[in-house]
Structure formats: structure tokens, C-alpha cells
Amino acid sequence: METPENQTQSIFQTTTAKMILVGVLTLALLIPLEFVKNLISERSQRQEEVTSEINDKWGQSVYFCGPILKIPYTYFEESVSINEKTKESVKEKIAHTSYAYFFPDTLQSTAHVTTKVLNRNNYESAVFSNAMKFNGTYIEPDFSSREIADENIQWDKATILIQTTNLKSIKNEVKIRFGNSDFTFEPVYSSNSKDSTESLETGYIDLKKQLASGAHFNFDITYNGSKQIKMVPIGKTTQVQMQSNWASPSFTGNFLPDDKTKKITANGFTANWKILHINRAFTQQVFDTLPNLSQYAFGVDFVIPVDQYQQNERASKYGFLVIGLTFLIFFLIQSISKINIHIFQYSMIGLALIMFYTLLISITEHSSFTMAYIIAAIAVVMMIALYSITILKNRKFPAFIGASLSVLYSFIYIIIQLENYALMVGSIGLFMILGAVMYFSRTIDWSK
Incomplete structure (x- = not known):
């Protein structure tokens, strides 16, 4: 007979409970993401002040x-x-x-x-x-x-x-x-x-x-x-x-x-x-x-x-999408492979994803946006892929995660560069991602 302690533990091990915890964590990570957006806005405002000073001295x-x-x-x-x-x-x-x-x-x-x-x-x-x-x-x-x-x-x-x-x-x-x-x-x-x-x-x-x-x-x-x-x-x-x-x-x-x-x-x-x-x-x-x-x-x-701060601001607006899709990939791997991933490990992955934006803006100020984006994306993808090896105990799933994040960051970079077709390309991309998620999740038993 299961004790109340075992029942509580089994409840938190259910797919539904894990899904709720991951969802709550995703929402919680919006707080540091908002801090990053405020940092970008602050740097952008500083640029406007300096630009105004330059223009005032040169000519309006x-x-x-x-x-x-x-x-x-x-x-x-x-x-x-x-x-x-x-x-x-x-x-x-x-x-x-x-x-x-x-x-x-x-x-x-x-x-x-x-x-x-x-x-x-x-x-x-x-x-x-x-x-x-x-x-x-x-x-x-x-x-x-x-x-x-x-x-x-x-x-x-x-x-x-x-x-x-x-x-x-x-x-x-x-x-x-x-x-x-x-x-x-x-x-x-x-x-x-x-x-x-x-x-x-x-x-x-x-x-x-x-x-x-x-x-x-x-x-x-x-x-x-x-x-x-x-x-x-x-x-x-x-x-x-x-x-x-x-x-x-x-x-x-x-x-x-x-x-x-x-x-x-x-x-x-x-x-x-x-x-x-x-x-x-x-x-x-x-x-x-x-x-x-x-x-x-x-x-x-x-x-x-489109200056560097506008591009950084546009990139940060996709932060919630990146965090959500990355957690979704890990959750599907966890559900398919039956490997247990602790909520703390999800938190470390989420913080690494947020660090991408601080790296991006700090490197952009000393280089081009494209170079900064490449460096920041490679650093974060490698960090999460290496961390995944210790979590998932093999190299097949981390390789898939690294490839998926590389595609995701490339997709977002393309959207940022586009102006007239950004909405169309973004909608088509999200539609394809949804289709892939539906395909890979079709065999998961959600009753457990």
C-alpha cells in the first residue's frame, strides 16, 4: 500500500505535473528576460543622447x-x-x-x-x-x-x-x-x-x-x-x-x-x-x-x-519563443526516453538562453550585430549541448538539441533581417515547428 509520501511523490512524477512545472518556470524566466530588455532600452536611450549631442555640435x-x-x-x-x-x-x-x-x-x-x-x-x-x-x-x-x-x-x-x-x-x-x-x-x-x-x-x-x-x-x-x-x-x-x-x-x-x-x-x-x-x-x-x-x-x-540596438530589441522579443521551444524539446525527449530531468536543470538551461541576449548586446557594441549574433549563438548552443550530455547520459539527444537550437537561432536571425516578409516567414516557420511537435509527440502516452 502506497504511503501519502509516496503518493505525493508519484503525483509530481506524472507528465501533467512536470508539464505544469516547466510552464511555471517558463513564465518565471520572463522576469530576467524583461531585465535584459530594459538593459537594451537603457543602452539605446544612451545612444540617442550621445547622437543628439553629436548632431547638436555638428548640425541639426x-x-x-x-x-x-x-x-x-x-x-x-x-x-x-x-x-x-x-x-x-x-x-x-x-x-x-x-x-x-x-x-x-x-x-x-x-x-x-x-x-x-x-x-x-x-x-x-x-x-x-x-x-x-x-x-x-x-x-x-x-x-x-x-x-x-x-x-x-x-x-x-x-x-x-x-x-x-x-x-x-x-x-x-x-x-x-x-x-x-x-x-x-x-x-x-x-x-x-x-x-x-x-x-x-x-x-x-x-x-x-x-x-x-x-x-x-x-x-x-x-x-x-x-x-x-x-x-x-x-x-x-x-x-x-x-x-x-x-x-x-x-x-x-x-x-x-x-x-x-x-x-x-x-x-x-x-x-x-x-x-x-x-x-x-x-x-x-x-x-x-x-x-x-x-x-x-x-x-x-x-x-x-536599423541600428544595433533596434536589432537587439527585435531579437529579445523572440526570447519567450526560444525558451518555450527549447523547454519543449527537452520535455519531449524526457517523455520519449523516460529520462528524468530535474526542474533545477531546466532552470540552468533557461538562464543560459537568457545569457544569449546579454552576450549579444555586449559584443554588438564592439563589433557588428551579425558577428555578435554568431558568437553568442555558438557559445550558448555549445554550453547547452555539453550540459545535455551530463543530463541525458548519451550523445545522440544532445547532438539533436544542438542542431535544433542552431536551426532555431538561424531562423530568428533571418526573421530579424527581414522587414517586408518577416511576418510571413515567421508564421510559416512556426507552423512547421508545430507540425514537427505534433509528429514527434504522437506516440507519447499522456495518461501517465
């Missing part, structure tokens, strides 16, 4: 909107006041000054962007030097829509305005050739802290005189920058050509380059845009207040597509 994102003709004009408001002596109402006109903004009729730009990667310790950031050339034409400004008389237009106090960012990283004196004269841009102080853009503006231009000698303009501007270049298509016809040695551009904004002329190779890219005024929802002239046109901007992002 570039936004460009211009050149814009800014013309002051006088308008009158009628005011009624009461004469205190006669008690009669007196009408008078008060003069006010406002501004009209006119955009170019044609605007052509070429941008030559030279990129490089700056490193600080284990961190890196993509930066660029951007040499931009502009040329175009204006037509004579028309104030007829506001019925403003010519004598009220201050033609001799016109200026040319550029809205941009990253003024501190401009590397040349910016001069515009307008008609037959040269005008120098100066920075304009803005008291509006909410406005992220900065302004460059010329001194006064005698616009009538300049338009008489020709409405053509051209100027150059060179920036040091990072992350992004964006422009606003303010020309009635805007044409932009951009060349760069950056091999993985991300075209962004409201307009994409022409597919017929766009070329992307391992040595860089060439892109061309042609945008007409009918393609965007603003006119060629604006009165009183210049609106924020950044929503109509287009350009290119210069960022490292």
Missing part, C-alpha cells in the same frame, strides 16, 4: 523655405473721434504698414550631400555636409487683388527673406545675386519661442530698379547637418535635384521624387523633383502674415536604417 536637421520677396505697403484705416470743444465728430485716416510676400515664378535647386558616420565610444550618428545652389526668376508683384495703389507700395524698402533652421551650421556667407546687384543675408531675431524656424533677410532693395534690370536671382548656401533635409516648393514651378553618397535614403514629406530618374545604388542616390503650384494648396502671394508652410515640405531622411 535642415529645413529651407525661400527666397521670398517681402514688400511693405501702406494702408489706411478710418477713425472717428469727438472734438471736445465743438463736440463734433471728426473723421481721419490713420496710416498703417503691412507686408506682402511674393514667391518665385521659377525655382531650381541642386543639392550635393556628402554623408559620413561620426563615432563616439560605442555610438554612431550619420551626419552630412550639404552644398545647395539656387536660381530662379520673379515676375513683377501684383497688388491688384488688394486694390493697393502704386504710390502706397514701398518699392524701395523691399527685402528678400529665407526661412530655415540650423543657422549656426551654415558654412558660408550667404549672398544673393538679384538682377545686377548682390545683397547679403543677415539673421533676423525672432521673439516667438514657439517658432522653430529662423530667418535670414537682406537689406533694403530698390525693387523697381532691380526688376527693370532683370528678375533673375541665384545664390549658394552650405550647411552641416544631420538626420534630414526638407524644402518647401514655393516656386510656381519648383525643380530640385539631389545627389548623395548615402546608400539608404528615406524619401519623406509631401512629395516623392520622380521614379523615372531616381537612382539608388550601393554608392549613393540621385533624386529629382518637379512640383507645380497646382500640386500644393497655397498661392504665389500672401498678404499680412507669412504662414507656416512646413506641411508642404519634401526631402530626404539620412538615418541609419
Whole structure:
């Protein structure tokens, strides 16, 4: 007759009890796995801080909107006041000054962007030097829509305005050739802290005189920058050509380059845009207040597509899958071979699997992600395979475990590298794994 102690022992030796214990252990191992994820997030955040410091010193994102003709004009408001002596109402006109903004009729730009990667310790950031050339034409400004008389237009106090960012990283004196004269841009102080853009503006231009000698303009501007270049298509016809040695551009904004002329190779890219005024929802002239046109901007992002911490984060998301499948392999071997594997031994195997991710991130910071992944995977697979020899008392099952883990890590690496087909490949792989588990577990007697 079995004693209560023997009954308790036999209950814990059942397949169901072992399955429950392994399941509980798998869930418990999610705690150290979460710590590893937090470590990756912390290192990634540190990289962002260092990258921000590098970019701030080299140059931030570039936004460009211009050149814009800014013309002051006088308008009158009628005011009624009461004469205190006669008690009669007196009408008078008060003069006010406002501004009209006119955009170019044609605007052509070429941008030559030279990129490089700056490193600080284990961190890196993509930066660029951007040499931009502009040329175009204006037509004579028309104030007829506001019925403003010519004598009220201050033609001799016109200026040319550029809205941009990253003024501190401009590397040349910016001069515009307008008609037959040269005008120098100066920075304009803005008291509006909410406005992220900065302004460059010329001194006064005698616009009538300049338009008489020709409405053509051209100027150059060179920036040091990072992350992004964006422009606003303010020309009635805007044409932009951009060349760069950056091999993985991300075209962004409201307009994409022409597919017929766009070329992307391992040595860089060439892109061309042609945008007409009918393609965007603003006119060629604006009165009183210049609106924020950044929503109509287009350009290119210069960022490292998938950095090492993103890849480590994606790998760690499959940690639960790796632990679960590895425990499942050991559990099936245990059930088929009748070899007893203690829960402590499962714990050691689980901790070894988690050590893979700490090895991966630490080696990645001093090497490539691929090399780190290979080294970490080989180390963990060999450790578990050698440990399995002492548990399973033979070499056949450990060899199978080593081969299975190698396939599993290879499968996860492939998923991490894929972008468009990651879900499909992952689903097919899991379906095949489920089929294999169903096949090998078909002969197990689950009633014991």
C-alpha cells in the first residue's frame, strides 16, 4: 500500500505535473528576460543622447523655405473721434504698414550631400555636409487683388527673406545675386519661442530698379547637418535635384521624387523633383502674415536604417519563443526516453538562453550585430549541448538539441533581417515547428 509520501511523490512524477512545472518556470524566466530588455532600452536611450549631442555640435536637421520677396505697403484705416470743444465728430485716416510676400515664378535647386558616420565610444550618428545652389526668376508683384495703389507700395524698402533652421551650421556667407546687384543675408531675431524656424533677410532693395534690370536671382548656401533635409516648393514651378553618397535614403514629406530618374545604388542616390503650384494648396502671394508652410515640405531622411540596438530589441522579443521551444524539446525527449530531468536543470538551461541576449548586446557594441549574433549563438548552443550530455547520459539527444537550437537561432536571425516578409516567414516557420511537435509527440502516452 502506497504511503501519502509516496503518493505525493508519484503525483509530481506524472507528465501533467512536470508539464505544469516547466510552464511555471517558463513564465518565471520572463522576469530576467524583461531585465535584459530594459538593459537594451537603457543602452539605446544612451545612444540617442550621445547622437543628439553629436548632431547638436555638428548640425541639426535642415529645413529651407525661400527666397521670398517681402514688400511693405501702406494702408489706411478710418477713425472717428469727438472734438471736445465743438463736440463734433471728426473723421481721419490713420496710416498703417503691412507686408506682402511674393514667391518665385521659377525655382531650381541642386543639392550635393556628402554623408559620413561620426563615432563616439560605442555610438554612431550619420551626419552630412550639404552644398545647395539656387536660381530662379520673379515676375513683377501684383497688388491688384488688394486694390493697393502704386504710390502706397514701398518699392524701395523691399527685402528678400529665407526661412530655415540650423543657422549656426551654415558654412558660408550667404549672398544673393538679384538682377545686377548682390545683397547679403543677415539673421533676423525672432521673439516667438514657439517658432522653430529662423530667418535670414537682406537689406533694403530698390525693387523697381532691380526688376527693370532683370528678375533673375541665384545664390549658394552650405550647411552641416544631420538626420534630414526638407524644402518647401514655393516656386510656381519648383525643380530640385539631389545627389548623395548615402546608400539608404528615406524619401519623406509631401512629395516623392520622380521614379523615372531616381537612382539608388550601393554608392549613393540621385533624386529629382518637379512640383507645380497646382500640386500644393497655397498661392504665389500672401498678404499680412507669412504662414507656416512646413506641411508642404519634401526631402530626404539620412538615418541609419536599423541600428544595433533596434536589432537587439527585435531579437529579445523572440526570447519567450526560444525558451518555450527549447523547454519543449527537452520535455519531449524526457517523455520519449523516460529520462528524468530535474526542474533545477531546466532552470540552468533557461538562464543560459537568457545569457544569449546579454552576450549579444555586449559584443554588438564592439563589433557588428551579425558577428555578435554568431558568437553568442555558438557559445550558448555549445554550453547547452555539453550540459545535455551530463543530463541525458548519451550523445545522440544532445547532438539533436544542438542542431535544433542552431536551426532555431538561424531562423530568428533571418526573421530579424527581414522587414517586408518577416511576418510571413515567421508564421510559416512556426507552423512547421508545430507540425514537427505534433509528429514527434504522437506516440507519447499522456495518461501517465
